[in-house]
Amino acid sequence: MSEQQTDLDLVVIGAGFAGLAMLHRARESGLHTRVLEAGDGIGGTWFWNRYPGARTDSECYYYCLSFSPEVVAEWTWSERYPGQPEMLRYLNFVADKFDLKRDITFGTRVESAVFDEGSGTWEVTTDTGESVRSRFVVTGLGLLTEPHIPDFPGLDSFTGETYMTCRWPADGVDLSGKRVGIIGTGATGVQAIPLIAQEAAHLTVFQRTPNYVVPAQNRPMEPDEIADLKARHYEILQKARDHSFAMPFEPGHGPAGDFTADEQRQIFEEGWKSGGFRFLFETFDDIIVDPAANESAAEFIRSKIREIVHDPATAELLCPKGYPYASKRPPAGHDYYEAYNRDNITLIDVGSAPIREITPTGLRTADASYEFDVLVLATGFDAVTGALTGIDIRGRDGLALKDKWADGPATYLGLTVHDFPNLFTISGPGSPFANIPVCIEKNVEWIGRALDHAREHGGVLEATAEAEADWGRQVQEVVSGTLLPQGAKVHSWFTGTNIPGKAPVVNVWFGGANNYFAACDTIADKGFGGFTTPG
Numbered sequence: 361m362s363e364q365q366t367d368l369d370l371v372v373i374g375a376g377f378a379g380l381a382m383l384h385r386a387r388e389s390g391l392h393t394r395v396l397e398a399g400d401g402i403g404g405t406w407f408w409n410r411y412p413g414a415r416t417d418s419e420c421y422y423y424c425l426s427f428s429p430e431v432v433a434e435w436t437w438s439e440r441y442p443g444q445p446e447m448l449r450y451l452n453f454v455a456d457k458f459d460l461k462r463d464i465t466f467g468t469r470v471e472s473a474v475f476d477e478g479s480g481t482w483e484v485t486t487d488t489g490e491s492v493r494s495r496f497v498v499t500g501l502g503l504l505t506e507p508h509i510p511d512f513p514g515l516d517s518f519t520g521e522t523y524m525t526c527r528w529p530a531d532g533v534d535l536s537g538k539r540v541g542i543i544g545t546g547a548t549g550v551q552a553i554p555l556i557a558q559e560a561a562h563l564t565v566f567q568r569t570p571n572y573v574v575p576a577q578n579r580p581m582e583p584d585e586i587a588d589l590k591a592r593h594y595e596i597l598q599k600a601r602d603h604s605f606a607m608p609f610e611p612g613h614g615p616a617g618d619f620t621a622d623e624q625r626q627i628f629e630e631g632w633k634s635g636g637f638r639f640l641f642e643t644f645d646d647i648i649v650d651p652a653a654n655e656s657a658a659e660f661i662r663s664k665i666r667e668i669v670h671d672p673a674t675a676e677l678l679c680p681k682g683y684p685y686a687s688k689r690p691p692a693g694h695d696y697y698e699a700y701n702r703d704n705i706t707l708i709d710v711g712s713a714p715i716r717e718i719t720p721t722g723l724r725t726a727d728a729s730y731e732f733d734v735l736v737l738a739t740g741f742d743a744v745t746g747a748l749t750g751i752d753i754r755g756r757d758g759l760a761l762k763d764k765w766a767d768g769p770a771t772y773l774g775l776t777v778h779d780f781p782n783l784f785t786i787s788g789p790g791s792p793f794a795n796i797p798v799c800i801e802k803n804v805e806w807i808g809r810a811l812d813h814a815r816e817h818g819g820v821l822e823a824t825a826e827a828e829a830d831w832g833r834q835v836q837e838v839v840s841g842t843l844l845p846q847g848a849k850v851h852s853w854f855t856g857t858n859i860p861g862k863a864p865v866v867n868v869w870f871g872g873a874n875n876y877f878a879a880c881d882t883i884a885d886k887g888f889g890g891f892t893t894p895g
């Protein structure tokens with residue numbers, strides 16, 4: 361193990377969308393920066409999630425970086441929702457264009473980051489035995505990074521092959537002729553299931569909670585459309601920044617209650633054809649706040665499931681009931697429900713008869729046993745906080761972030777933490793869950809200004825305890841007027857309830873990404889109120 365000390369202005373942890381954008385911005389301020397990345401390549405989420413069917417759930421022309429007009433002009437997307445390989449090629453294109461990789465160290469997992477009061481610097485250590493000292497640390501770890509593997513008894517006893525979707529081998533997996541069992545029907549499982557079913561001899565899907573799946577309506581991009589979107593990129597970006605979920609969508613038709621049942625159905629039909637998140641945001645404006653509007657949308661989706669799935673018993677099992685649509689993050693489907701019409705797929709309800717153990721040849725639930733050759737775990741993530749608390753981050757007086765957040769995360773703007781000076785968390789807890797690249801670039805823009813400000817005012821920027829507490833109150837207040845907290849009862853990562861024992865707290869800002877961006881801009885414009893900048 362080699363040990364080496366380097367003095368840096370900035371250490372960025374993670375080389376996904378966030379880390380790349382941050383590195384580029386830091387170079388503009390002339391900061392001596394190093395990015396530390398656990399993976400062997402750039403991409404973050406798009407590096408690790410290589411499972412069959414992995415692709416964006418947002419349309420290509422706003423799920424991308426905007427900091428470079430040249431990239432916007434030069435890169436051409438092939439599909440409405442790019443697949444993982446295309447997304448990874450895109451991020452490499454961006455990185456290579458700006459020669460970003462020269463400042464990135466790959467295959468290096470950060471183990472700890474400790475603030476030294478005396479020097480006002482962070483000491484960052486890695487699993488390669490390296491130790492670097494830096495004035496600022498920015499984390500770009502992603503919201504959905506730390507895998508969640510349920511504590512199934514007997515998991516190690518399985519004699520077949522086991523794969524986590526978020527660690528799918530880069531060379532792929534040959535599933536042909538094999539019996540596959542998959543646990544999990546979240547956004548990941550919903551993408552993977554139709555493709556695994558096409559390849560495997562048989563697929564058994566173990567579903568605990570059915571999801572509301574709206575088809576994405578993927579298709580190739582047309583040359584004229586591409587030219588138009590490129591020409592209007594920055595107009596579209598502004599529209600996204602003005603939207604509560606950072607998507608350049610048209611408003612809905614108003615409250616669902618203003619329309620008759622027939623009219624509602626017609627509007628939902630149009631939303632279904634538009635696909636993906638447009639169904640949620642461009643139909644009616646009150647779906648996530650009004651129980652009746654939500655139930656209309658939910659019932660429309662159930663009617664579609666019953667229409668598509670031939671076997672009535674399977675259709676009923678797939679119909680979500682007892683929780684509002686979108687109170688768990690709704691997946692986008694690609695022939696998802698259609699897949700259940702295949703002869704080689706079986707749906708098992710592990711909500712009513714839970715998984716008891718993994719056996720050497722399959723698994724056993726409360727009422728039956730199942731056999732398969734390959735086990736696929738699409739069981740989600742310790743979201744939002746998991747990647748941050750997985751690093752031993754210590755602020756003033758040795759305070760561990762993990763301890764500070766034991767009862768739920770506390771941040772100011774999702775970006776900074778009291779007692780952790782000069783630490784910035786892109787897409788941290790308390791920041792919006794919305795179209796991620798747009799949020800990331802706004803975070804990066806703000807952090808760039810904050811770093812410049814800190815350097816002009818004595819080198820330290822730290823959220824005050826009052827500002828942090830006030831932000832925490834606002835995060836909980838804005839969500840209380842919505843139906844989103846109800847997702848907690850069906851293990852939603854929005855509320856941490858997908859992880860047994862995790863504090864059940866809404867850990868993202870649902871008060872509108874647009875309002876959040878405005879709040880952050882105002883704070884920066886007014887000279888960083890809510891922060892102390894001791895010399």
Ligand code: NAP
Pocket residue numbers: 414415416417418504510543544545546547548549551566567568569689710715738739740741850851852853858
């Ligand atoms: P997830 O939504 O948390 O789903 C995990 C699945 O595993 C759920 O079906 C869950 O059932 C099941 N599960 C967990 N523990 C279980 C247990 N003990 N027994 C039986 N089933 C169990 O995770 P995900 O599908 O990986 O998606 C996470 C997030 O990643 C998404 O919400 C989305 O934000 C993001 N994502 C995005 C994309 C995209 O944009 N292209 C694609 C994939 C994922 P319960 O529902 O009952 O908990």
